[in-house]
Amino acid sequence: MTTLTKTYEPLTETTAIELAIKLHFFENSTSINCKEIGDGNLNLVFHLTDENNKGVIIKQALPYAKVVGESWPLTLKRAQIESNSLKEAAKHVPSLVPTVYYTDEHLAITVMEDLSHLTISRKGLMNGEDYPLLSEHIGQFLAKTLFYTSDFGLNQQKKKLLQQQFANPELCKITEDLVFTDPFYDSETNNFERELLPVVSEIWNDSSLKLEVAKLKYSFLTNGEALLHGDLHTGSIFASNNETKVIDPEFAFFGPIGFDVGQFFANLIVNALSREPQKQGVLFDHINKTWDVFTTEFTKQWTLDSVEYFTKTEGYLSYVFQSILEDTIGYAGCELIRRTIGLAHVADLDNIPSIETRLKAKTKALQLGKYFILNRANIHSVEDFIQVSLQHVQQ
Ligand code: SR1
Ligand code: MG
Incomplete structure (x- = not known):
């Protein structure tokens, strides 16, 4: 698997696409679209799709609580906890959690199954x-x-x-x-x-x-x-x-x-x-x-x-x-x-x-x-x- 930069920085829609390409998620695609869709309290969530409607989600923890702002710092370790928890749940109820494709502890990202049909x-x-x-x-x-x-x-x-x-x-x-x-x-x-x-x-x-x-x-x-x-x-x-x-x-x-x-x-x-x-x-x-x-x-x-x-x-x-x-x-x-x-x-x-x-x-x-x-x-x-x-x- 490709090694990514180990310096944390928040992704943008453009760098999320670059990351997905580096990780070979869109090998046969000619055009990739990306939208930040996070509406929760804490994280960035990017939805990437290609011209064939192949999709993937890249979720990234921010070093603060998005709902409050930078005045409320928050550990990036939560991304690792989240992906480990999804993997643990997948042992018992694989059909009830998204599949995790890739995680990077330093960038605090989890790449996972696109659930946009739900x-x-x-x-x-x-x-x-x-x-x-x-x-x-x-x-x-x-x-x-x-x-x-x-x-x-x-x-x-x-x-x-x-x-x-x-x-x-x-x-x-x-x-x-x-x-x-x-x-x-x-x-x-x-x-x-x-x-x-x-x-x-x-x-x-x-x-x-x-x-x-x-x-x-x-x-x-x-x-x-x-x-x-x-x-x-x-x-x-x-x-x-x-x-x-x-x-x-x-x-x-x-x-x-x-x-x-x-x-x-x-x-x-x-x-x-x-x-x-x-x-x-x-x-x-x-x-x-x-x-x-x-x-x-x-x-x-x-x-x-x-x-x-x-x-x-x-x-x-x-x-x-x-x-x-x-x-x-x-x-x-x-x-x-x-x-x-x-x-x-x-x-x-x-x-x-x-x-x-x-x-x-x-x-x-x-x-x-x-x-x-x-x-x-x-x-x-x-x-x-x-x-x-x-x-x-x-x-
Ligand atoms: C600052 S986080 C606020 C709430 O969002 C999360 O989803 C949890 O429910 C937390 O209490
Ligand atoms: Mg939540």
Whole structure:
């Protein structure tokens, strides 16, 4: 493979084409087109195509958070974490992640499969798409990636070594701050409509709520159950009616399983909050199905592929599921709150055109987030989780 310059600099559309040619991605092409299409918070994403519609994606980490600017420096190491995480996931769910063709640690680039025939699921859901296979696929993704990197499915010595490879302190710090800390006090990173101040102040002044958030944050900091995606919202999932691809795992690290599940559920709920009541059901069906597929697959793997002696012990699996569900609900609550008043919002809520409807939806997101955090230990099934969600969303 061609050796590239080892001095980091951000690519432009022109230098991205030069790079792709150097790497022999377009050997038989006469004309290559390149467009920077990154609409996320952190990276440059170049989409390159030739005259035969052959395409490739070059993703490059910037040394700062794009959403804030150069005043927020950020490690380039995240590009390596992302491509290693995609490669790890490909061992378990090859059809659910993009293929990585090439990575360069110094340039912080990952060259990967072109997924431009798919749509980012947040955008699609906002346009009223239902994605019938989304929950089947994400349930499989969660069951396989999480089980086979946990102490139940991976040799426990190997797991400890893998855990070292995925130490991701700077990206974890972003989550620790933006998901667990800042939304719960008057931090300058927060961002919300002044009309929400009364309900936001209730959150800031609720010491029982803060105690529960502290426990959830502590579990995020210390409970390295499995290799997480770490940022599994609907903006990290490409979809069509028959395909699903999970992208963007730069926040990957060993953490509590319920964090990935909870982020996905919360992002389905914010989409439900942006829809008319009669179109919300499909989002809750997705939550139900995701949990069903996740637990069914996890159970199969637990029975057939366990490396842990105690998995044969009566009651252990239901204890594990109950604890994952409790975490899922708590993390979903934190995600609902931070996506409403924290630094990184979601278009589902922000793009609701009428201010009055938008404020109502955001208030419901905050109330439901609080409810989840405070009552997570008393919600014992996904059906109850959905019922409580519907009571808040459709009130
Ligand atoms: C500064 S990064 C803000 C958010 O974008 C990412 O996708 C994560 O969700 C992070 O919290
Ligand atoms: Mg992302």
